[in-house]
Amino acid sequence: MSDVAMSSPAGATIPLSIHGPAGVLDLVVPTGATPVDVAREYARQAAEVGDATGIPLLQTALGERLNAAVPLGEAGVQAGDVLVATTGVHRPRRVTLLEAAKNAPETPELASLIATVAALVAALAGWYAARTGEETVRTVAVALLLACALVGALPFGRHARQRAAAAPAFAAAAAFAALHEPGVHLLPAILGAAGISAAVVAGIGRALAVDGDEVSTVWIVSGLTVFACCALPAMLGWDARVAWTLLVLGSMMAARFAPSLAVDVPDDALLDLDRLAVTAWSARDSQRSGRRGRIVVSAAAMERLVRRASRIVTAAAAAILVTVVIASPLLLHSASIDLDRIGARCLVFFAGCSLLLAARSYRHSAARALLRLAGLGALTALAIHLVAGPGAGHVDTFFYVVVGLGVIALVAAVATGRGWRSVWWSRRAEVAESLCGSFAFASAVVAAGVFRRLWEMTS
Template sequence: MAETQPVLASTATMVLSVHGPAGVVDLMVPGGVTAHDVAREYARQSGLDTIPLLQTALGQLISADRLLTDAGVESGDMVVAVTGLHRPRSVAHRPVRAGAEEPGPLSALACTAAALAAALAGLVATGIASGTTRLVVAGVLLLTGVLATLPVGSRARHRVVAAPAFGAAAALAYVGPQGYQTSGVVAACALTAAVVAAVGRAWAPGSDEVLSVWIVAASVVAGVTGLTVLTELDARVGWALLLVLATLGARLAPVFAIDVPDQALIEMELAVTAWSARDGVTGRRGRMIVPESAVKVLVASGTRMLTASSAAILVVVAVAVPLLMRTAVIDVDRIGARCLVLFAGAAMLMAARSYRHRAARALLRLAGLVCWGVLCAVVLRAASPGQQAAVVVAAVALGLVCVAAAVATGRGWRSVWWSRRAEVAEVVAGSFAIGAAVAATGLFRTLWEMSS
């Protein structure tokens, strides 16, 4: 991985003053512009026959394919144009590889293994009787998480992704065995993970969508579970609310992932106050066209955010669903919890169909299957042997029907007819999940007892 990460060409506009052999030219350029683009625009505006090289105000040469923001140039700075590079008829600069900063399969596997190892270490530490040993384990895990956030080394951006898991494991090793409520322990783990992620985010040289998802998801979990403890509500209220939020997050995550800044959508033919040094300058005033490299960077950013959001949903579901089923012991609450898990799993499975990224779609489908798997385990445990056999036969028959329907329809999910039916099914399942949460939290039973 390179030491710097490309910045989107659609970030804040920069105002530069270019000093060169043909005089001074003030330019307004996008934040993700390269030195080659600025030099080419300076040559065009000043009438030079050659494309100059760019230097910072201190005389440091800026590579032609390097982003100005990576070289430390900010809005309002001065750069120096030095002649010496012949201007060819057709400029074909080397494209920026948007995926160069992306973790590869091995890096992603290593981060996942490190996070799982940290969680396992924290869980094992809860069974240690010695308080001093648990304190040492928690200190080692926390120190490892803090050191992992340091922006040192070529793999710093990969390593920092697993750092919050070490913070959460440290809190689990220290707080878990002390007899606190499960909601309080989860709140402490989530809050520690959010703090470690915030430290890593503060030291990151550029934007990091994975750490942002860590901060938001951990803060929401800490807020919900913490308020449950402070208000002395039953623990199932927090788990039901987290499951509902995860269901809604599966639908809302793509909205944030595909958010495109307005500066990437401005039609410069209608603007008379500024021009841009982006690719393909044509027309009387100049037409702003977003370069292909910027689009790749934007897509990569949305991919990271979508994948991280799906992983966060899977973790929340894996924690909240078993705890919800365990804490819902009263008949009415138990029925509501089972219905909530059933409809939440269905909503997630339906929402996954709209995801085009394979990893995010697989994670979201796994979250839905976790809901149904836990529900099936609970139902089978409470059923009689005859009922268990009936449930197994019904599940196998339903699976064969689904396989036959999938083979028959082929790519039918992508047709308009199937898409509309799936959209309706997703909305219905989500609505039923929210309605079942009223019963799962005990609110329906409380109102019933008050009126009876």
């Protein structure tokens, strides 16, 4: 043990261990000593044992060189630290871009945003490949989309959950681009094939995942539902508007039942305190009637439940948004007869209003925003159809604009006054949502052509 002689207040010392070419040297140095002072002492001790070396450079145990002009106390050196004495030139280690990416912290929010953008780009690529007239471009695009879907479903690397959530979109785009043919009558079958393709890739990702993936489950249910709604009318020879009617109506109902399916507390997560308190003596006592049991859910189980329900509700709201935005314009476009057109317009209107009213009951901000976008998307499609669709010349555009502005002003006034949070407005909104759902069911019969077919059969 050696001391570095410097003037310093009593007790302001730092015991250190210096590792270098001459061996290990234990020193007790003042906090005001610089690395140069310590290095000189180490060189002097090394010369006494016959290992004459120059004044070395001091580094931390992690290889960071200490500034020679900064005292050890200010440099962050603490008692018991290990310093390394080296005679070579300190060169900082160069970190490659790949190593920096591996060492970067996890960013699930950014990864989710990138996965969403990638899914949208995949949809645009599938649409462009389906509309192009060159078979080479279509084949290459389909191969790339399918390869991206299969690679994204593999549970390897970072952000595997986000990649698995976007992989079914690539599969659906690939199926749409590969099977698309001109003709509106083939569109339900093509979308049904795209839905089953997305469900298959989601099933592969869910089977390979280490933990349960709720987003893949929503993909599977949504893909199978789209396939059933689109394939059944195609096989039975029904009109395409039957498929679009089922999709719009199913999306409206899914917004109502998705939270009840997501929030499901398993029985093994519940703890019965009364049963846990039973001992050999208390087990002989008869249970008193009317006793209230104490059931407690563990905090870890509740956190898992909330995270699982949040992912399910958000994924379901995103599926509803995509389905409504695609099916609503197709339903309005396929209704060519006046009676069916009236039913289609009423169905889209009441479904959009029902989605807007159902969003108020969601406490998850992302799911609530997605449902509101779905309702606004349906109403926007209806407004465009009324202005530019068949029979637009008979529609008083000014009347619709005034009514629309009045509804917007009413909603803004109520939202500004926080009226939706009051009991009175909550009851009125619940009644309005029920009425919109009932009217949507009635409109679906007309929009699908069932009412007109029965009328023709009886007349």
